[in-house]
Ligand code: TYD
């Protein structure tokens with residue numbers, strides 16, 4: 001057994017350190033702020049190659065630094081590669097966060113199985129080898145000759161030993177919350193352990209140039225692995241999200257030191273793993289037959305990707321005294337604001353109405369360009385007049401009922417044209433509108449104007 005690395009409990013609020021854990025920091029009097037941290041980094045450095053340990057960095061003229069970002073390793077999953085910025089960078093550390101059960105293990109195991117030509121190591125601290133194998137069989141039916149190894153181990157020092165022996169091209173850790181380092185006494189999953197294990201993995205990845213993916217569960221408050229601390233340590237943070245009752249999953253980069261965070265990957269959870277969705281708008285629009293009232297299509301943008309989404313509204317007279325308002329996939333306060341605009345500026349009496357709003361496919365849209373579609377859907381339901389099914393909308397609605405320009409309108413138009421829409425309402429004053437997009441573009445400046453066009 002190696003000599004113990006010295007550790008101490010450090011208050012995250014004031015920085016005071018204590019030899020043992022206390023519920024309250026006796027210096028700043030804050031509660032539950034003590035986290036175990038490694039104090040002595042010298043002992044830990046054993047095992048790191050001499051070349052690295054003895055490196056003495058000197059300033060280099062910026063002109064002399066090669067701008068070559070180095071090779072990227074494609075992982076064979078088109079969406080994942082794109083989200084990472086064109087494959088994984090050697091020696092990079094990627095944190096993949098998401099709710100439990102959303103499909104993180106599935107995505108990473110299938111990546112490990114399909115990373116063509118790459119030897120992969122899947123370290124599982126949550127499941128046994130048999131469980132991983134059963135899942136692998138599901139994901140990879142016929143192909144059994146892949147160079148993928150499974151290790152069920154949670155001690156970081158042992159994991160490094162195994163990586164040294166195996167020399168994989170990609171390591172997946174499932175999950176960071178199950179790991180523990182002998183340097184600390186705290187239990188796995190605690191802030192101190194998660195942070196220290198991540199920093200050990202980081203150093204290992206950098207010194208051996210092995211790319212690693214850490215899977216982390218998101219806690220209720222939405223922070224990855226409880227402490228947000230991991231986010232600034234790693235090179236990339238990917239968030240895997242979606243509605244568990246729906247099949248669609250989004251892979252979103254929250255941070256990427258080697259690429260853009262405007263990318264988006266879309267998958268569908270199937271019986272045999274996660275399949276890439278080839279044409280997301282097509283899927284989201286569902287049946288384009290006769291539409292009832294209260295339904296219309298918004299041309300939204302997820303990252304850089306145009307996405308046509310069906311917005312459904314149901315407006316009916318409130319049966320009980322207080323009207324109910326509920327929104328799924330859309331901010332409720334924003335919906336209330338839009339309804340107030342309709343009431344005040346356009347003279348619609350919605351005050352005594354129940355309003356329910358829903359976005360198809362379990363998607364969540366934050367961008368304001370969806371406003372116009374929300375407003376149209378609500379009014380269509382209120383008046384019980386269907387919106388023609390070959391029309392779509394993009395525009396932010398302001399407090400005076402004006403329609404304000406949105407970003408990348410051309411891209412939205414192109415997507416709508418591709419899907420065969422005949423007419424699209426866009427904010428007046430949008431610059432650089434295409435002239436021959438094959439779709440009739442109707443510039444509008446006020447909500448009432450749209451209603452005139454649609455409902456006469
Ligand atoms: P999982 O990858 O275990 O989630 P996480 O690691 O994020 O906690 O995914 C679990 C869900 O995915 C589970 O409810 C079953 C479902 N699933 C499928 O629908 N198809 C599949 O091929 C697999 C492997 C899982």
Ligand code: MG
Pocket residue numbers: 101104105106126174
């Ligand atoms: Mg899992």
